[in-house]
Amino acid sequence: DVFEQADKILGFNLSEACFKGPAEALEATDIQQPAIFTASVAVWRALESIAPAHCRYDAMAGLSLGEYTALHLAGAISFEDGLRLVRRRGQLIQEAAVAIPGGMVSIIGPDDAQVRAMCEQASSAGPIRPANYNCPGQIVVSGAKAACDKIVELVEQQGGRAVLLKVAGAFHSPLMQSAADGLRAALEAVAIQLPTVPVIANVNVKPHGDPASIRDALVQQLVQPVQWHASIDSLVKDGFDQFVEIGPGRVLTGL
Numbered sequence: 320d321v322f323e324q325a326d327k328i329l330g331f332n333l334s335e336a337c338f339k340g341p342a343e344a345l346e347a348t349d350i351q352q353p354a355i356f357t358a359s360v361a362v363w364r365a366l367e368s369i370a371p372a373h374c375r376y377d378a379m380a381g382l383s384l385g386e387y388t389a390l391h392l393a394g395a396i397s398f399e400d401g402l403r404l405v406r407r408r409g410q411l412i413q414e415a416a417v418a419i420p421g422g423m424v425s426i427i428g429p430d431d432a433q434v435r436a437m438c439e440q441a442s443s444a445g446p447i448r449p450a451n452y453n454c455p456g457q458i459v460v461s462g463a464k465a466a467c468d469k470i471v472e473l474v475e476q477q478g479g480r481a482v483l484l485k486v487a488g489a490f491h492s493p494l495m496q497s498a499a500d501g502l503r504a505a506l507e508a509v510a511i512q513l514p515t516v517p518v519i520a521n522v523n524v525k526p527h528g529d530p531a532s533i534r535d536a537l538v539q540q541l542v543q544p545v546q547w548h549a550s551i552d553s554l555v556k557d558g559f560d561q562f563v564e565i566g567p568g569r570v571l572t573g574l
Contacts, residue, residue, distance in 0.1 A: 321361035328399050348487045352384055352409035353402055358567040359388040380519040382547050393514035400509045407505045411498035416488025422467040423486050425459050428479030434458045441470040450491035452548045454574040461492040491545055499541040506534040521545045524553050
């Protein structure tokens with residue numbers, strides 16, 4: 320039902336791309352983002368129908384695109400508006416990536432300070448900075464392609480592991496500023512409500528507030544690092560000890 324609704328809203332057959340492929344069709348950012356959002360909501364609705372006890376929650380959080388799912392499920396954004404937003408977000412990111420080619424590298428082993436120091440060294444080849452603080456010992460950096468290549472060498476020289484990610488561009492970095500500007504305009508056209516429970520913002524690890532601050536946080540998310548590690552730490556410190564991952568995979572559980 321959720322996928323059928325998504326097809327009607329978007330005006331094209333997203334469900335066919337998701338269920339039948341080919342895989343390459345899902346790699347374009349403007350298709351991938353609405354696909355992940357729709358799959359995540361579909362998982363939630365299925366869980367809600369078969370195990371409603373697992374759908375009683377006191378806070379939510381989402382990593383990058385997942386923040387939109389969290390805001391939708393917390394009542395801040397409708398499914399239709401959320402889907403149109405993530406579709407537009409994907410288009411804007413794709414355009415920004417074409418205009419200024421960039422990439423991302425997952426770094427495993429070095430700590431935050433070491434990664435920032437290596438970014439300083441690699442910046443001689445172009446802008447590069449931490450983009451996702453995922454968990455202790457895993458940070459993703461984002462920047463110009465030449466700088467990404469350079470940091471891979473630096474990480475390996477220092478005994479760490481570096482993996483170039485298959486992404487369209489330098490997400491969560493200043494290279495996405497044009498996408499952030501376009502997203503601000505799209506967000507202004509969308510009705511946003513106060514979330515029914517705290518939803519932790521990626522950019523500042525604080526619960527989202529009024530609609531204006533939600534819009535601003537989602538814009539900033541495109542050019543600022545995702546503070547996922549700190550978000551989970553904050554929830555644990557607030558007493559949370561049960562977490563349920565809703566989405567098309569197990570990445571967050573692994574982190």
